[in-house]
Amino acid sequence: MASTTANSTVPAAPPIALAIAGSEASGGAGAQTDLKTFHQLGVFGCTALTCIVSMDPEHNWDHRFVPVDPQVITDQIEACATVHTRIDAVKIGMLGTAATIDAVDAALEQYQFPNLVVDPVLICKGQEPGAALDVDNALRAKILPRARVTTPNLFEAATLAGVDEITSVEQLKDAAKRIYDLGVPNVLAKAGPTLGTGTALDVFYDGETLEVLEVPAVGTERMHGAGCTLAAAVTAELAKGAAPLDACITAKNVVSASVNPGMHGNIPFTYVYQGFYRG
Numbered sequence: 001m002a003s004t005t006a007n008s009t010v011p012a013a014p015p016i017a018l019a020i021a022g023s024e025a026s027g028g029a030g031a032q033t034d035l036k037t038f039h040q041l042g043v044f045g046c047t048a049l050t051c052i053v054s055m056d057p058e059h060n061w062d063h064r065f066v067p068v069d070p071q072v073i074t075d076q077i078e079a080c081a082t083v084h085t086r087i088d089a090v091k092i093g094m095l096g097t098a099a100t101i102d103a104v105d106a107a108l109e110q111y112q113f114p115n116l117v118v119d120p121v122l123i124c125k126g127q128e129p130g131a132a133l134d135v136d137n138a139l140r141a142k143i144l145p146r147a148r149v150t151t152p153n154l155f156e157a158a159t160l161a162g163v164d165e166i167t168s169v170e171q172l173k174d175a176a177k178r179i180y181d182l183g184v185p186n187v188l189a190k191a192g193p194t195l196g197t198g199t200a201l202d203v204f205y206d207g208e209t210l211e212v213l214e215v216p217a218v219g220t221e222r223m224h225g226a227g228c229t230l231a232a233a234v235t236a237e238l239a240k241g242a243a244p245l246d247a248c249i250t251a252k253n254v255v256s257a258s259v260n261p262g263m264h265g266n267i268p269f270t271y272v273y274q275g276f277y278r279g
């Protein structure tokens with residue numbers, strides 16, 4: 001006779017994180033990456049899609065960008081906020097248009113979610129710099145001040161800090177401080193491998209602690225989805241109750257594990273796979 005084993009232990013419900021982000025069809029970045037990262041870190045993920053991005057094989061993998069109707073974004077956030085009894089943390093990824101920012105701003109005002117992580121995606125890898133700059137001011141004025149943590153890359157950090165360029169660790173530290181002065185209590189300004197240190201280097205600043213977070217760089221290439229993975233991992237860790245600096249340290253380890261050995265698609269960037277991470 002077949003026997004069954006009764007499991008009397010009911011696992012605790014996982015924390016819940018919401019990603020308000022774009023869809024990147026190939027699964028390398030955006031909401032797809034956020035969900036995979038949340039799952040890998042033991043957090044239940046839900047999403048409100050802000051746009052649909054499909055890379056164009058005929059045109060140098062440019063991003064074909066289709067915004068989601070603002071009312072549909074509002075509806076998705078409402079569904080997440082009301083279906084779940086609580087949302088423990090929220091990641092903001094690509095917003096892309098001023099109308100999207102207005103819809104997200106209104107929803108954030110309404111629901112007052114805790115632990116907002118803003119990845120200020122002003123531009124995707126491969127996009128022309130001018131393409132997303134029109135949303136810069138709206139993002140800075142409406143979304144950024146709501147963030148508990150923000151994770152700008154080098155270009156975004158320079159833009160938000162109002163400096164021409166960042167070419168040294170000292171300039172990156174200065175930019176992190178300037179972004180803190182905009183009203184964000186925790187800033188993780190990312191250089192990755194681009195400052196020639198041989199490491200993947202980011203700077204954390206919370207008004208008191210100024211910490212250079214460095215791990216060995218995996219190769220010298222930048223990676224598709226690394227920024228999304230990092231911000232999603234910070235979000236997941238905050239959802240679990242981690243302090244911001246600890247969440248950032250764990251998130252860098254998640255990124256490092258995700259790119260080793262990594263994946264190569266046909267685009268000129270390496271993909272990340274969060275399933276390699278073992279916490």
Ligand SMILES: Nc1ncnc2c1ncn2[C@@H]1O[C@H](COP(=O)(O)OP(=O)(O)O)[C@@H](O)[C@H]1O
Nearest residue numbers: 153190192193200201217218219226227230255
């Ligand atoms: N080659 C690499 N090896 C290890 N970590 C990396 C590498 N490239 C980037 N990172 C890390 O990935 C995260 C995202 O960085 P980056 O690629 O600059 O952001 P974004 O995707 O927003 O442009 C950062 O923590 C950065 O240090």
Ligand SMILES: Cc1ncc(COP(=O)(O)O)c(C=O)c1O
Nearest residue numbers: 022024029030124225226227228
């Ligand atoms: C929908 C979406 N969000 C975010 C990003 C940013 O990705 P990354 O993590 O490489 O900065 C991209 C880049 O393609 C994207 O398509």
